[in-house]
Amino acid sequence: MLDKTFQPAEMEARLYGEWEARGFFKAGRKPKAKPFTIVIPPPNVTGSLHMGHALNNTIQDILTRFERMRGRDVLWQPGTDHAGIATQMVVERLLQTENNTDRRTMGREAFLKRVWQWKEESGDTISRQLRRLGASCDWSRERFTMDEGLSKAVLKVFVQLYKEGLIYKDKRLVNWDPVFQTAISDLEVETRETKGAMWSFAYPLVEGEIGGISEIVISTTRPETMLGDGAVAVHPSDERYKKLIGKLVRLPIAERHIPIITDEYPDPEFGTGAVKITGAHDFNDFEVARRNNIPLIKLMDTQARMIVTPENNVPERYAGKDRYGAREMVLKEIEELGFLRGREDKIIPQPFGDRSNVVIEPMLTEQWYVNAAELAKPAIAAVEKGDTVFVPRNWDKTYFEWMKNIQPWCISRQLWWGHQIPAWYGSDGEIFVEETENLALAAAQRHYGSRVALTRDEDVLDTWFSSALWPFSTLGWPDKTPELKRHYKTDVLVTGFDIIFFWVARMMMMGLHFMKEVPFHTVYIHALVRDERGQKMSKSKGNVIDPLELIDEFGADALRFTLAAMAAQGRDIKLAKSRVEGYRNFATKLWNAARFAEMNGVARDENYDPVAARVTVNRWIAGEAARTAKSVSRAIEEHKYNEAAAALYHFVWNIYCDWYLELIKPILTGEDAAAKTETRASAAWALDQILLLLHPFMPFITEELWQKTAAREHWLIDAGWPSYKGLGDKAADAEIEWMIRLISEVRSVRAEMNVPAGAKISCVIISAAKETRRRAAQWEDEIMRLARLSAITFEDKVPKASAQIVLGEATVALPLEGVIDFAAEKARLNKELDKIAKDTAAIEARLNNPGFAAKAPEEVLTETRDRKTELEGRRARMKEAMKRLG
């Protein structure tokens, strides 16, 4: 016997263990079937399951379980990402607290060993948590971006792109993170509005005075960079400065002379219209300097501290000062020198490292770049052609927008944890890019004519470089594995919009370049999960809802169902805990329905054929099941998970529980043995359909219930998706037939009954849920009232027993409910009459509209006329009912 409420915790762990142990998640179980492939967006090894993961993986799991049941040979390829900066950060912090040491003291080799050790110990946190969610990944194929195989792929890609000229080295400004002391890509920079100020400095003219002007005033938000100014620029059309163009000004503190130049960049309307040009520490200025041959003067070291070099003329006293210390000093000295011309508080956009949370410094360094513009071309074309489709569609705009304006991708990082760049240097700086050191040495020998020693590039690659290869590297590329042949291209990529640029775009580029085919035909972009108030969840805000806590409290099924139900194609999901609670209740409801079935001897009959059902109500439920299955399948195919969830919820609760189970009660307790037998089989069959259809969404409770009712060998996860040949229309007809008979029976019952004046008892059709009323209204809106007013003479308060009406083959129960308050009932009727009057007026207005008659489609016209008739009939019956009430 099933327990009164279901307890997810124990059940989930047990079932998941069984599934995995029996190999149900493994690809290749149906070698002849069409494959279905999803690669997981690899979570960071450092990560733990957050709500975004929960949503992302719930959707993938719904898809994979659905397709598995539909007979496809499913591969859900799991794995994790080595997450360069994030992981290095975690381990460095660990070293600090545990050993009070740092990576530089340890040395590269020892440090990397320590990171690997950490990975072995803690790297599987996230996959354990994904299991708790129920994710049916093929764990036997789990990959890690720094695996041997994937690393091989990275080397091959790098070398090939280099040799094709698509990877190159360049010296230009990069976004420099002074905490991690590495370059980062544009995408890893987050612009934030911060409180700052804009100062105005005067630079005196070297010649003294020209036409009454003795100085030029510039504005800056970063005073410390003035030490690196190479020029002052004005717009060529700016009349104010015409006379000064080409003249020199004296740069205070640095005591250098710099020219006044013209460039299109300065906006004459902004500030004084004169801009200081600091080519080595500002992206705009860099471009201006490059155009005008202005020297780039580097002021800072890798930690963004001031350095003094022969080239930069920075006074000795600045050496070692950080940017902010230097700023204070410059301001003080400028003021003392009498060159400060103003200060204004201002909100300024500042670049921050998205991981380090410090202000990024533009730095002049040599880095490796990918020619992204070239690789983007086929990636753009593929989406234009429809080889890859974004769902929802409008995301392709975002994709195009970025791809068409794509900048060179800086792929080198000055970190240790990651794929070390396969580039070796000769003593003269000659570069040899090869997959192995031996190949590089050989290449060097060819180049120099003799064996020479080479030094390897110290840098590692951007984490996203290896992620970009994920759809084929995980399948074994560059080896020609059977998996690669079978599973590339993959079917669907499920991901959030926040990594379209980081990841999706780059997979498209790499996939097309190396596989000559798009990596996936569909990209399903889901929303971000936010908190109840729409705030992004973040640790600092303290509004993080931990999916694992929700699983503990409500069960994985409830969480999954909630996420699916809220995964409409919007921008974000505001997660309310109450919603999860509601779906937990849904699971309980299902559980109890099964419990009821069990208590009433409902048991699966393998030979039961719903098409051949004799009892009408059984034919009807079969039709409803078929209809539900159809809409669930379609909704999943169209990635409308909320619709699928809604259809299931409705079927389980409002159709199966509220209607069907109530209606079969009298049959199950009745005398007709044949009807009883059939109904038991039917109830079991319908419950099975629920379990099957609901399984992709709520795998645990459905499997558990399936197990309780089936032979042990028979696993739901391995069962087929139901199909309902010959069930559709027939069952729908049966429903209508049944409803009509029900109505007429109720009517005759009423007619036969004398309702004595002042009668106090009313009778209600069983399960008068809202849904029941609505359904009844489809044919006979009045049915509930009729039943209610078909008062039966009973003496006193009636127990919840039921009066039974025999409806041909079906027996319908009319339980008697409570004492009726006639005054209240009359008021209710009056109110309803008002509403009917209003509705009738509206309908009439419409029908009287000449345009409506002329232009509305026939269906709509008949529908409207029918409604009018119905309203009129209802009105008449209402009045009659009022009369009866006295």
Place this chain on the structure above:
RNA sequence: GGGCGAUUAGCUCAGUUGGUAGAGCACUGUGUUCACAUCGCAGGGGUCACUGGUUCGAGUCCAGUAUCGCCCACCA
């Protein structure tokens, strides 16, 4: 500055070929003899942000306004 999106019941959200406004939670009343109080039954609550247009008919299509949010962008 450019782009995208949102605005529907107290709250969180559904609502695509334009044709009678929905769910969950919360709320009110009521019922615990047997599937389920994580429940049943009854009920209250919406000028679908605003303005105009197209249409016989607009939450749904178009234009504009307001508010909010996100993404991208070099204003010192």
